[in-house]
Amino acid sequence: MNARTFLLLTVGIALGTLGGVTLSQNLFESRVERMLDEKLAEQLVHMRALAARQAVVPPPVVLPNHGEELRHIREQLAALAAREAAVGASSPSPAADEARPVPNPPTPAQEEAAQQAEALLEAAIARGHWTDADDIQFARAIHGARPGRMEELASSLSQAINSGQLRLMTRGDD
Amino acid sequence: MMKRTAKLLGLSMVLFAVPLAYAGSRSTFLVTIDTVNRNAYGAFGSARNSSDNVQRIYCRTFADTSGAESVRCFATNAAGVGVTCFSTSPTLIRSAQSMVSDSYVYFAWDTSGVCTNLDVLKGSHLAPKEQ
Numbered sequence: 001m002n003a004r005t006f007l008l009l010t011v012g013i014a015l016g017t018l019g020g021v022t023l024s025q026n027l028f029e030s031r032v033e034r035m036l037d038e039k040l041a042e043q044l045v046h047m048r049a050l051a052a053r054q055a056v057v058p059p060p061v062v063l064p065n066h067g068e069e070l071r072h073i074r075e076q077l078a079a080l081a082a083r084e085a086a087v088g089a090s091s092p093s094p095a096a097d098e099a100r101p102v103p104n105p106p107t108p109a110q111e112e113a114a115q116q117a118e119a120l121l122e123a124a125i126a127r128g129h130w131t132d133a134d135d136i137q138f139a140r141a142i143h144g145a146r147p148g149r150m151e152e153l154a155s156s157l158s159q160a161i162n163s164g165q166l167r168l169m170t171r172g173d174d
Numbered sequence: 175m176m177k178r179t180a181k182l183l184g185l186s187m188v189l190f191a192v193p194l195a196y197a198g199s200r201s202t203f204l205v206t207i208d209t210v211n212r213n214a215y216g217a218f219g220s221a222r223n224s225s226d227n228v229q230r231i232y233c234r235t236f237a238d239t240s241g242a243e244s245v246r247c248f249a250t251n252a253a254g255v256g257v258t259c260f261s262t263s264p265t266l267i268r269s270a271q272s273m274v275s276d277s278y279v280y281f282a283w284d285t286s287g288v289c290t291n292l293d294v295l296k297g298s299h300l301a302p303k304e305q
Contacts (some may be wrong), residue, residue: 139236140176140236143244151262155287158287159287
């Protein structure tokens with residue numbers, strides 16, 4: 001091998017290596033770019049889902065490049081996550097409390113009816129038995145009580161009978 | 175002779191007259207209470223016609239002009255154990271209102287004594303109240 005051949009061979013190897021490196025670098029760059037695009041698409045889907053849940057529509061933002069857009073997405077996600085955590089921590093929310101109807105205070109007639117039902121029940125428990133006459137009076141009385149209180153009184157009677165505290169009179173001796 | 179023949183004929187008619195009686199299926203449902211599973215059932219006729227004078231089962235609906243309605247059912251078995259439940263559920267009230275004189279009734283309740291089920295059955299196999 002003479003010097004000329006050796007030089008040509010060296011130059012050829014150098015050019016080949018350089019070409020290969022350049023090709024690899026281009027391939028690597030395109031792969032990185034594709035990965036970034038995929039990540040960006042995922043982030044966008046996630047952000048839209050979160051925004052929909054919070055009924056917040058983010059304003060359209062036009063950004064010069066992906067890096068800037070990603071930074072903006074991160075900020076939005078952080079803000080949404082913080083808001084979501086705040087909502088979760090304060091459950092039930094004050095808004096829900098305000099929406100809950102406050103029962104009206106009982107009218108004097110309702111209060112009197114409830115007291116009458118209570119007195120009937122207490123007297124029956126003291127006697128140990130519940131008659132048909134008690135039942136008719138009790139039904140009328142609790143229907144005069146305010147809604148909610150009626151159910152409480154009715155439940156008290158049920159529990160007193162079902163627990164054996166009150167015995168039902170059935171022999172026609174009431 | 176004629177008189178004697180008439181007597182014999184009358185006697186034979188009485189002796190050989192076999193009453194034709196057909197009866198369908200009949201079921202008896204005495205009042206039964208399960209305090210563990212919180213339910214009770216029985217048929218009005220069966221309870222009424224039972225040999226004891228203790229058992230009974232019934233439901234009462236109550237309504238007023240304000241529109242409030244409720245139902246309460248009671249059952250007492252032959253041993254004297256009594257149970258009850260109460261409800262303002264329109265569906266249970268409607269079920270109670272469908273009862274007739276000889277119905278079968280099943281009801282169940284929760285720990286608060288609120289009715290959870292009210293089953294009403296009407297059928298030819300249920301005995302009517304005799305007295």
